[in-house]
Structure formats: C-alpha cells, structure tokens
Amino acid sequence: MSIKTNFVSCTAATLLVATLSVVTPALASDAGAFIGGVLATKVISNMNRQTEAQERQAYNSSRQAAPAPAPAPAPAPAPAAQTPEQRIAQLDKLAAGGYITPEEYKAKKKAIIDSM
Amino acid sequence: MRNKLPSIMQVIGFMTFFLPAIGQAAGLDGKSNLVCAAVDVIACTNGPGCREGSANSFELPQFMFVDFKKQQIHATDETGLDVVSPIRNSEITEQRIILQGTENHRGWSASIDKADGKMTVTSSGPDVSFMVFGACTTR
Numbered sequence: 001m002s003i004k005t006n007f008v009s010c011t012a013a014t015l016l017v018a019t020l021s022v023v024t025p026a027l028a029s030d031a032g033a034f035i036g037g038v039l040a041t042k043v044i045s046n047m048n049r050q051t052e053a054q055e056r057q058a059y060n061s062s063r064q065a066a067p068a069p070a071p072a073p074a075p076a077p078a079p080a081a082q083t084p085e086q087r088i089a090q091l092d093k094l095a096a097g098g099y100i101t102p103e104e105y106k107a108k109k110k111a112i113i114d115s116m
Numbered sequence: 117m118r119n120k121l122p123s124i125m126q127v128i129g130f131m132t133f134f135l136p137a138i139g140q141a142a143g144l145d146g147k148s149n150l151v152c153a154a155v156d157v158i159a160c161t162n163g164p165g166c167r168e169g170s171a172n173s174f175e176l177p178q179f180m181f182v183d184f185k186k187q188q189i190h191a192t193d194e195t196g197l198d199v200v201s202p203i204r205n206s207e208i209t210e211q212r213i214i215l216q217g218t219e220n221h222r223g224w225s226a227s228i229d230k231a232d233g234k235m236t237v238t239s240s241g242p243d244v245s246f247m248v249f250g251a252c253t254t255r
Contacts, residue, residue, distance in 0.1 A: 033200070036217075036222035038199045039176060042174055042176055046159075046173070047159050
C-alpha cells in the first residue's frame, strides 16, 4: 500500500515537473521588460480601449436620448399682397425704365385689371 | 474551566507546530521558485479614475514565474517573447515574500503571502498605476 502510494506520488510529481518545464519559457538573452514593460503596456492599452469604448457608448446613448432635431426655420413670410394700384404703379416704373416692352406692359396691365 | 485548559493548550500546540508546517509544505520559503497566476487587475490614472477587470480581460500573461536563484520574475508574452523583470530588492519576513524592482521609469513591488500564496503586484508610473492580484505556488 505504501509503495503504491509512493509510486503514485512520484508519478504525479514527475508529471507536474514535466508540465511546468513545458509551460516555463526558457529565458532568452534579449528578453524585454515584464512588469514595467509588457504588463504596463497591456494594462494601459486596455484602459485606453475601455475608455474609448465607454466614450463611444456614452456618445451613442446621448445621441439616442437627444430630442429630434429642431425643425428648419419657417420661410420668411411672403410680402403682403399688393393692391392693383400698387401693381400698376410698379408696372409703370418697369415700363419707364425700359425693362418691359409696351406689349408686355399692356398685357400685364390688362391681367391686373382682369383680376380685380 | 479545568476541562477547557487542556483543549486550549492543544489548540496552541497545534498552531505552534502545524501551521508553520503548512507554510513549509507549500514551499513558499523565498528560496523555491514559484509559478504565479494573475487573476484580477485594478488600474488607476491620475485623472478619470480606475478600471478593474480580470487579468484575462486585460490580456495579461497567464502565468508569471519567480526565479529566486536568478533574482527575476519572468513570463512569456502573446508573441512568445520572454519578458523579464530583475528583482532589485527582496525581503523575506515571517509572513510574506516582498520583491521590488524598477523598469522603464516604473517601480514595482510584489508581495506574496507565505501561508496561502496570495499575491499582489503593484506598479506605479507617471501615467497609470496598477495592481495585479493572484496566487503563487511552488514549481
């Protein structure tokens, strides 16, 4: 019984040593820094990544929670409708300035009078 | 009362003789090399605050190894590169193994409980300070 127990213990110990020798890396001569190197870099880069992710999430949630964009400002109100006299007076100015032909003047004036 | 006295003496006797033996059985004597597993990480910056998570979520090496003979802590990164931290100062007290070093403008300190193997590694630098919690056992 004792021999058997010792055999099992020795086998387990051998297996453990063999496993650890596989897991344990052989130290290279050009080894880099561990705690102040790889470990610190991993921690800092993961902190930055988490911060960015949180900021992105906060930004997305704020966009979802934000109210709908305000409607575009209403167009400027149309100028108040002119009276036929004002329209004819404006037409006179355009004719006097040579902006419209006499035929056009007549046609527009007729239209204004017809719309009354 | 008289009946209790022997039992108290038995407890004291047990603590005196057997508890140190448990620590010795674990081999955490500051001489035998150790293999340590990182479990949790807490990292703090000067400004926004702290982050905590599993060592896995921080993508830390799964195991680190304490080599007392070579006076170094080493591990393997994800690319297979061996990375090493020389132990500049070590102190073995009755309860703990304290290891210290400096690297890349950072200081680090590792404390390992000789009784249960619980490990804390702290590293402080100009930008971020962090703590790694885990456990060690003899190799």
